[in-house]
Amino acid sequence: MQNGEMIMTDFFAGLEGVPASKSGVSFIDGEKGILEYRGIRIEELVKKSSFIEVAYLLIFGKLPTKRQLDKFDSDIRFHRRIKYRIVDLMKTLPERGHPMDALQATVAALGMFYPAKEISDEETNYWSIVRLIAKLPTIVAAFARMRYGDEAVRPRDDLNHTENFLYMLTETPPDPYMAKVLDTSLILHAEHTMNASTFSGLVTASTLADPYTVVSSAIGTLTGPLHGGANERTVEMLREIGDVGKVKDYIEEKLKKKEKIMGMGHRVYKTYDPRARVLKDIANKMQKRYKDITLLEIAERIEKVSSENLKEKKIYPNVDFYSGIIYDRMGIETDLFTCVFAMSRVAGWLAHWLEQLSNNRIFRPSAIYVGKHNLNYKPLKNRR
Numbered sequence: 001m002q003n004g005e006m007i008m009t010d011f012f013a014g015l016e017g018v019p020a021s022k023s024g025v026s027f028i029d030g031e032k033g034i035l036e037y038r039g040i041r042i043e044e045l046v047k048k049s050s051f052i053e054v055a056y057l058l059i060f061g062k063l064p065t066k067r068q069l070d071k072f073d074s075d076i077r078f079h080r081r082i083k084y085r086i087v088d089l090m091k092t093l094p095e096r097g098h099p100m101d102a103l104q105a106t107v108a109a110l111g112m113f114y115p116a117k118e119i120s121d122e123e124t125n126y127w128s129i130v131r132l133i134a135k136l137p138t139i140v141a142a143f144a145r146m147r148y149g150d151e152a153v154r155p156r157d158d159l160n161h162t163e164n165f166l167y168m169l170t171e172t173p174p175d176p177y178m179a180k181v182l183d184t185s186l187i188l189h190a191e192h193t194m195n196a197s198t199f200s201g202l203v204t205a206s207t208l209a210d211p212y213t214v215v216s217s218a219i220g221t222l223t224g225p226l227h228g229g230a231n232e233r234t235v236e237m238l239r240e241i242g243d244v245g246k247v248k249d250y251i252e253e254k255l256k257k258k259e260k261i262m263g264m265g266h267r268v269y270k271t272y273d274p275r276a277r278v279l280k281d282i283a284n285k286m287q288k289r290y291k292d293i294t295l296l297e298i299a300e301r302i303e304k305v306s307s308e309n310l311k312e313k314k315i316y317p318n319v320d321f322y323s324g325i326i327y328d329r330m331g332i333e334t335d336l337f338t339c340v341f342a343m344s345r346v347a348g349w350l351a352h353w354l355e356q357l358s359n360n361r362i363f364r365p366s367a368i369y370v371g372k373h374n375l376n377y378k379p380l381k382n383r384r
């Protein structure tokens with residue numbers, strides 16, 4: 001101890017393996033490729049549940065009763081609309097700006113429209129949770145349309161969460177098959193233990209900031225290409241390759257230059273990411289149905305070539321590898337992929353936010369000082 005501060009001399013870059021919280025929200029076994037939400041395997045949830053039910057499970061800690069689920073679902077449907085001043089605010093954002101930046105800015109502003117600083121009040125927190133889950137898709141779809149000069153499409157209460165999102169994007173009733181696939185993808189992206197965006201949200205939460213601020217900082221962290229941004233980069237890479245015959249040279253060239261293959265590798269999984277397994281299966285089923293997903297063949301070849309080269313390092317496809325291909329076939333624009341990720345991960349962020357509040361201590365880690373001491377101040381005129 002020094003000045004009341006515990007001094008640890010071991011340093012773990014990226015805090016690898018250092019626990020930042022005790023959590024009951026989700027569990028990963030990175031060696032066996034297992035992911036559980038509140039103790040339930042994701043493979044079971046994608047078969048039997050829906051994104052809204054999974055969000056409830058994550059946030060409130062147990063599966064809802066029929067009455068609880070109906071209420072949560074109808075509260076979310078009711079709060080999908082965004083105030084015209086929020087729409088006006090979004091219209092002032094640059095139309096060429098990245099949709100994730102628009103989403104982050106708008107979510108931060110939501111906290112001014114719906115004051116939620118009373119975070120000790122359960123009722124206030126419930127409505128913040130409902131609003132955030134309900135409004136994120138509306139904001140994403142509104143920005144996606146308004147940047148081309150189109151009007152935002154009003155949400156429809158009669159459609160479920162993913163049907164409504166696809167409807168707001170296109171103004172046409174969605175194919176129920178596509179809406180179901182999107183719902184499955186949202187379940188798979190909803191939570192993933194102490195990832196970078198969740199950690200960033202938790203640090204913000206630990207200062208007792210309001211949930212809109214917590215979620216907006218998490219959205220900012222999700223933007224980066226090493227995190228949520230990887231699904232966009234993966235599809236861009238697939239398009240850049242363009243032809244299955246070019247895969248081998250492209251990948252080997254990249255590896256020679258020590259560049260990362262997007263959508264591959266994971267800090268925790270040292271085997272196949274279980275989410276990628278489900279998404280790969282879905283992509284193959286979609287291909288059987290539509291027979292026009294050219295990017296899938298390229299992706300599968302990349303997986304093969306990469307596994308030949310990277311097996312020793314235990315690098316396998318992660319969740320971002322196949323999700324982009326699926327969104328692309330749905331007609332979702334590439335720069336919206338990470339926003340779709342945020343629409344889902346908001347459930348996990350909120351679950352961790354509530355967990356943090358239940359036993360809060362402000363995050364204040366230390367740093368190992370590697371700078372100099374006792375230097376003299378050099379006058380400006382003497383500096384070069």
Ligand SMILES: CC(C)(COP(=O)(O)OP(=O)(O)OC[C@H]1O[C@@H](n2cnc3c(N)ncnc32)[C@H](O)[C@@H]1OP(=O)(O)O)[C@@H](O)C(=O)NCCC(=O)NCCS
Binds near residue numbers: 014230263310
């Ligand atoms: C996810 C990721 C950030 C994890 O990083 P990490 O745990 O810090 O792992 P490292 O970057 O230290 O990689 C360990 C080794 O595997 C290699 N590696 C990791 N991911 C790789 C990838 N996608 N392509 C090629 N090599 C990769 C590294 O080059 C390194 O090799 P080295 O030991 O010879 O230097 C990393 O795998 C990555 O950048 N992936 C691509 C981006 C991505 O898909 N992100 C989404 C994650 S869900």
